[in-house]
Amino acid sequence: MRSPETFQALRAPLRPLLAKELAEIASGRALWTMLLLVCPLVGYSFFQAVSLYGEASASASRSAAAVTGLSPLDGILVPTFGSFYVAVTLLFPFVAIRVLGQERESGALRLLVQLPYSPSTLILAKLGAVMVAWVLVSIPALSTLAIWLWMGGHLAPSETLNLLFGHLLYGLLIGAVALFAATICESSATAAIVALAATIGSWVLDFTLAGRSGLAGWLAQASLTQTLRPFEQGLFSGGLVLGIAAVVCGLTALSSVWLPPGTSLAAKFARSLACVLATVVVLGIASQVRMSIDVTEDRRNSFSPADQRVLATLRLPLVVTVKLVPEDPRFADLQRNVLGKLERAVPNVSVVLAGNQPNSAGKSDAYGEIEYAYGDRSDVSRSTSPREILPLLYALAETRPPEPAQAIDYPGYPLVASADATLPWFFGGLPLLIALAWWWSRRPPSTRRSQLLKETCHEHLHKH
Amino acid sequence: MNVNSVNDRKARNALQATNLTKRYGEEDVIRGITFAASSGEVLGIVGPNGAGKTTLLEVLAGLTVANSGSVQWCGEILPASHRKQAMFYLPDGVKPYQDRLVLDVLNFFAGVYGHSAAEVGATIDSVELAPVLRKRICALSKGYNRRLLLALGLLTPQNVLLMDEPFDGFDLRQSRNVIQMLRKEAARGRTLILAIHQLGDAERVCDRFLLLAGGRVRGMGTLGELRMQTGLPQGSLEDIFLALT
Numbered sequence: 001m002r003s004p005e006t007f008q009a010l011r012a013p014l015r016p017l018l019a020k021e022l023a024e025i026a027s028g029r030a031l032w033t034m035l036l037l038v039c040p041l042v043g044y045s046f047f048q049a050v051s052l053y054g055e056a057s058a059s060a061s062r063s064a065a066a067v068t069g070l071s072p073l074d075g076i077l078v079p080t081f082g083s084f085y086v087a088v089t090l091l092f093p094f095v096a097i098r099v100l101g102q103e104r105e106s107g108a109l110r111l112l113v114q115l116p117y118s119p120s121t122l123i124l125a126k127l128g129a130v131m132v133a134w135v136l137v138s139i140p141a142l143s144t145l146a147i148w149l150w151m152g153g154h155l156a157p158s159e160t161l162n163l164l165f166g167h168l169l170y171g172l173l174i175g176a177v178a179l180f181a182a183t184i185c186e187s188s189a190t191a192a193i194v195a196l197a198a199t200i201g202s203w204v205l206d207f208t209l210a211g212r213s214g215l216a217g218w219l220a221q222a223s224l225t226q227t228l229r230p231f232e233q234g235l236f237s238g239g240l241v242l243g244i245a246a247v248v249c250g251l252t253a254l255s256s257v258w259l260p261p262g263t264s265l266a267a268k269f270a271r272s273l274a275c276v277l278a279t280v281v282v283l284g285i286a287s288q289v290r291m292s293i294d295v296t297e298d299r300r301n302s303f304s305p306a307d308q309r310v311l312a313t314l315r316l317p318l319v320v321t322v323k324l325v326p327e328d329p330r331f332a333d334l335q336r337n338v339l340g341k342l343e344r345a346v347p348n349v350s351v352v353l354a355g356n357q358p359n360s361a362g363k364s365d366a367y368g369e370i371e372y373a374y375g376d377r378s379d380v381s382r383s384t385s386p387r388e389i390l391p392l393l394y395a396l397a398e399t400r401p402p403e404p405a406q407a408i409d410y411p412g413y414p415l416v417a418s419a420d421a422t423l424p425w426f427f428g429g430l431p432l433l434i435a436l437a438w439w440w441s442r443r444p445p446s447t448r449r450s451q452l453l454k455e456t457c458h459e460h461l462h463k464h
Numbered sequence: 465m466n467v468n469s470v471n472d473r474k475a476r477n478a479l480q481a482t483n484l485t486k487r488y489g490e491e492d493v494i495r496g497i498t499f500a501a502s503s504g505e506v507l508g509i510v511g512p513n514g515a516g517k518t519t520l521l522e523v524l525a526g527l528t529v530a531n532s533g534s535v536q537w538c539g540e541i542l543p544a545s546h547r548k549q550a551m552f553y554l555p556d557g558v559k560p561y562q563d564r565l566v567l568d569v570l571n572f573f574a575g576v577y578g579h580s581a582a583e584v585g586a587t588i589d590s591v592e593l594a595p596v597l598r599k600r601i602c603a604l605s606k607g608y609n610r611r612l613l614l615a616l617g618l619l620t621p622q623n624v625l626l627m628d629e630p631f632d633g634f635d636l637r638q639s640r641n642v643i644q645m646l647r648k649e650a651a652r653g654r655t656l657i658l659a660i661h662q663l664g665d666a667e668r669v670c671d672r673f674l675l676l677a678g679g680r681v682r683g684m685g686t687l688g689e690l691r692m693q694t695g696l697p698q699g700s701l702e703d704i705f706l707a708l709t
Contacts (some may be wrong), residue, residue: 012577012578013576013578015575015576016571016575019572019575020572023568024561024563024564027563027564028563071566102561102563103560103561105557106558106559106561107555107557107559108558108559108560108561110527110555110558111554111555111558111560111616113527113548114525114527114552114553115546115548115576116549116576116577190473204567222570261527261528261543261546262525262526262527262528262529262544262547263529263544263545264529271688309632314504320563371472409577456604
């Protein structure tokens with residue numbers, strides 16, 4: 001006989017919850033449909049990338065210098081995973097929304113929130129399921145790595161893992177956006193609109209505002225798409241990783257705030273404000289973190305090690321004033337060859353864009369000048385090459401230039417190969433395996449699965 | 465007051481709802497509802513469609529924010545966020561986890577609350593779910609879906625079980641079986657609060673009644689007390705309800 005007892009906190013094991021979330025996501029059509037769509041999308045991108053890389057390799061075979069420019073990161077990995085990025089942006093929100101939207105629409109959410117789990121535990125379990133779903137939908141893209149190696153291609157482990165990590169973070173970000181949308185919207189359709197508005201909206205923002213200055217440039221920088229760029233360039237940026245983690249945690253916290261139905265709107269808004277403020281503070285800290293590691297095999301994001309060592313000793317502030325508009329191709333060259341590397345090597349450097357003032361482009365003799373001010377000394381150059389800029393900086397700092405070092409011995413990895421044989425895998429074999437896995441996941445329970453039941457109620461099963 | 469009498473009072477009024485009001489816009493869906501339920505009691509919230517039965521259950525369960533009022537458990541205020549520690553609510557019209565098998569959902573609840581295989585088997589037995597264990601929930605009839613929800617409710621350990629229209633979807637024989645099952649559950653000391661619009665079913669299963677119409681309490685008590693209150697010594701619950709509303 002039960003007796004009325006003062007209420008006490010109920011605790012429950014996590015395993016059944018995690019198993020339920022995984023089974024829920026696997027039983028939905030969204031995951032399998034996305035997997036089937038990703039196969040040809042990624043497969044064709046890989047096919048094209050290998051073809052172009054093969055043509056470039058054939059052309060480069062006559063020149064040793066051209067061969068060193070052949071990097072599988074740029075030629076194969078970035079374009080292949082670029083199509084995966086498109087799929088994640090457009091399709092993954094539907095997969096992620098399902099982990100909550102289905103329960104909301106069927107009313108099961110009202111049962112779920114009464115189980116002895118906190119809202120944050122429920123949301124984290126769902127986010128975990130979303131991440132497992134991301135791993136599953138990345139199988140076609142991951143299979144391209146194996147095929148590339150099998151074809152005789154080269155993969156540098158550090159830059160490959162860094163790129164995969166970037167895509168994982170991007171998937172986590174999209175998943176968190178979609179989960180939050182599913183939490184605040186009554187139906188999955190509305191949640192999909194909200195999530196796609198965020199993902200496609202930021203994509204469009206990136207397309208239309210990239211290269212602009214001022215507010216437009218800042219907005220373009222805030223685009224979700226920007227999160228992948230450093231990883232595609234072979235950089236592991238501590239600040240970026242911290243920033244993405246902050247946004248994911250912020251969205252997860254917001255989802256936890258908005259999940260329980262029995263909380264007043266005022267309380268939800270107050271808690272949301274606290275979450276947003278905490279996220280903004282961490283984002284502010286992340287923007288100050290300058291730690292970044294060049295993980296590329298050809299060290300494309302760094303000066304030579306000797307130059308890096310000398311530049312690291314420049315303690316005074318270095319101010320670079322660039323009299324170019326951001327759209328100018330020379331600015332892109334300067335950014336890639338000099339400024340990006342300087343920002344990583346010199347402890348205290350700031351870049352000022354002075355070319356975006358009205359009437360500066362093409363109307364002033366000073367347009368195109370880049371002024372370098374170190375301490376109370378300054379100099380001007382129009383070059384975008386480190387070969388000219390670095391001596392200028394050493395002269396300003398009155399520092400002895402390092403001994404000319406041998407260039408990093410990057411051999412380049414040409415590969416003349418045809419990817420024709422891979423098309424049947426992406427258009428036939430892999431989709432067939434996925435369809436079989438789908439069928440397997442929906443099969444009735446096996447004897448083993450229902451063992452527990454058979455032990456206790458086999459009489460009923462026989463009776464009926 | 466000695467210790468025994470304090471315990472008796474607690475046992476009598478384990479759950480106390482006071483002045484519960486829920487407003488949507490200008491309309492009071494429920495207003496000033498006060499009642500108590502004791503351990504092992506089956507309390508029927510009876511009223512026509514739109515009387516506020518579901519809203520009252522959702523407010524009690526903490527799934528809907530009340531504009532005013534409080535809920536106490538064993539004399540202590542139970543905030544909305546802690547209600548799930550004392551009560552579990554089975555909503556009406558829910559078809560949970562439609563792509564999953566009945567067995568999977570039962571195993572999920574059993575896993576959450578740490579039930580043994582024998583307990584799961586006994587629950588399946590009590591609601592006669594065995595024939596559909598390997599069916600997907602989307603393929604269940606209304607009656608079997610209702611049995612599944614009942615089974616989930618039986619697997620929960622909370623002292624109070626709130627159920628919205630527990631007989632909806634059952635024929636006469638099935639209703640009688642469910643009534644027996646609910647009475648057994650109450651006999652184990654569990655408080656059952658059932659929202660029912662079919663007065664015949666309510667009369668057969670409930671110990672006491674809370675008559676609700678237009679969001680307000682129109683009468684409360686056992687059938688005998690309500691008969692006295694209305695001056696209808698032989699009146700059925702239906703007669704009493706009509707007399708009070």
